[in-house]
Amino acid sequence: MTDLSSSTSIATMTAIVQHGYGGTEVLSIDRMPVPTPRATQVLVRVHAVSPDSGTVHLMTGDPFAVRLALGLRRPRQPIVGLAFVGVIEAVGTEVRGFAVGDRVAGSASAAFAEFVVATPTKIARIPDGVSMTDAATLPISASTALQAVRDGARVREGQSVLIIGAGGGVGSFMTQLAAAEGAHVTGMASAGKAAFVRSLGAERVIDYRATPEPADWGRFDVIIEAADGRALHVLRRALTERGTLVIVGADKSGGPLLRGADRQLRAMLLNPWVKHRLTAVMQRENSDDLAVLLDMIAQGALRAAVDEVAPLDGALAAIDRLAHQRVSGKAVIELSAEAR
Numbered sequence: 001m002t003d004l005s006s007s008t009s010i011a012t013m014t015a016i017v018q019h020g021y022g023g024t025e026v027l028s029i030d031r032m033p034v035p036t037p038r039a040t041q042v043l044v045r046v047h048a049v050s051p052d053s054g055t056v057h058l059m060t061g062d063p064f065a066v067r068l069a070l071g072l073r074r075p076r077q078p079i080v081g082l083a084f085v086g087v088i089e090a091v092g093t094e095v096r097g098f099a100v101g102d103r104v105a106g107s108a109s110a111a112f113a114e115f116v117v118a119t120p121t122k123i124a125r126i127p128d129g130v131s132m133t134d135a136a137t138l139p140i141s142a143s144t145a146l147q148a149v150r151d152g153a154r155v156r157e158g159q160s161v162l163i164i165g166a167g168g169g170v171g172s173f174m175t176q177l178a179a180a181e182g183a184h185v186t187g188m189a190s191a192g193k194a195a196f197v198r199s200l201g202a203e204r205v206i207d208y209r210a211t212p213e214p215a216d217w218g219r220f221d222v223i224i225e226a227a228d229g230r231a232l233h234v235l236r237r238a239l240t241e242r243g244t245l246v247i248v249g250a251d252k253s254g255g256p257l258l259r260g261a262d263r264q265l266r267a268m269l270l271n272p273w274v275k276h277r278l279t280a281v282m283q284r285e286n287s288d289d290l291a292v293l294l295d296m297i298a299q300g301a302l303r304a305a306v307d308e309v310a311p312l313d314g315a316l317a318a319i320d321r322l323a324h325q326r327v328s329g330k331a332v333i334e335l336s337a338e339a340r
């Protein structure tokens with residue numbers, strides 16, 4: 001067992017810090033104190049991180065509920081980011097199953113820093129042969145995708161499945177996971193991401209700008225929505241009679257307080273009254289799902305769709321590209337040269 005108070009002699013670390021709510025102009029790369037873990041936690045020396053739309057929501061303070069929860073003018077906890085990979089530096093006295101030196105992937109608040117404090121139930125050991133860069137793409141985005149395809153949609157072989165937002169972080173994993181189940185996958189994305197979405201296993205791609213009307217999309221046994229904010233009754237027009245609609249997100253729907261969460265709630269309230277199955281996914285990071293995904297990467301059954309590997313001094317530009325939905329799949333930011 002490691003004495004956490006003496007786990008690292010370093011007092012300060014480099015971190016990506018948020019000074020208000022807005023675009024990447026509210027971020028800077030600063031020195032911050034190294035965090036001190038509790039007896040139930042581990043301290044991880046972070047090698048790489050990966051921004052996701054949750055990080056962007058926390059940066060912009062949109063939906064407004066984020067500000068109510070985290071701080072009205074700026075977040076009380078200033079270090080940004082959620083998904084990280086690294087090596088365990090210290091293990092709390094009450095932690096079982098992890099040791100100093102383990103390579104782990106996981107999520108925690110304040111992840112975009114040289115050191116992060118993590119809860120053992122939200123990290124998993126990275127198998128030999130899986131790179132830090134690939135593993136960094138999995139926390140949050142791939143976990144959400146797995147929970148949407150497996151638990152929300154319960155995708156089965158032979159079903160027709162439409163993934164809305166197929167070119168994004170969550171969507172790129174959902175497309176692969178649904179195709180791996182033997183479903184006939186259609187991905188919806190902008191034209192520039194069509195070839196990428198096909199490479200993930202989609203048999204067909206719908207360009208939502210060229211084909212905006214659901215009546216022109218065809219009918220699907222399953223629609224998983226992770227992008228566009230269309231109303232429930234509009235999306236249901238493209239479902240088969242007993243089809244399933246899974247709402248993962250939607251930045252543009254709902255009011256400023258809740259945005260997409262509003263539509264998720266309405267889907268669940270409407271579900272008992274209609275023939276369609278309407279459901280929503282609220283991501284729950286957990287070690288078991290991360291281990292499933294890491295094993296799939298190790299077996300070659302899942303591909304980490306890494307669009308960009310940015311160095312630390314390119315971190316804000318990478319977050320900006322994500323915020324403007326220019327990333328195909330995932331961006332990774334390397335905090336250390338050992339990240340690969």
Ligand SMILES: NC(=O)c1ccc[n+]([C@@H]2O[C@H](COP(=O)([O-])OP(=O)(O)OC[C@H]3O[C@@H](n4cnc5c(N)ncnc54)[C@H](OP(=O)(O)O)[C@@H]3O)[C@@H](O)[C@H]2O)c1
Nearest residue numbers: 053165167168169170189190227228248249250281282283
């Ligand atoms: N429920 C949960 O627990 C949970 C967890 C994680 C994420 N989310 C939500 O899931 C959504 C996706 O997250 P993400 O991290 O994957 O974001 P992302 O990486 O930014 O991906 C979103 C993708 O949607 C595409 N898109 C935008 N408008 C579209 C439209 N009208 N139709 C189809 N595609 C469109 C974007 O690119 P193109 O326009 O170039 O195709 C982009 O590739 C977000 O709304 C996020 O809040 C929810």
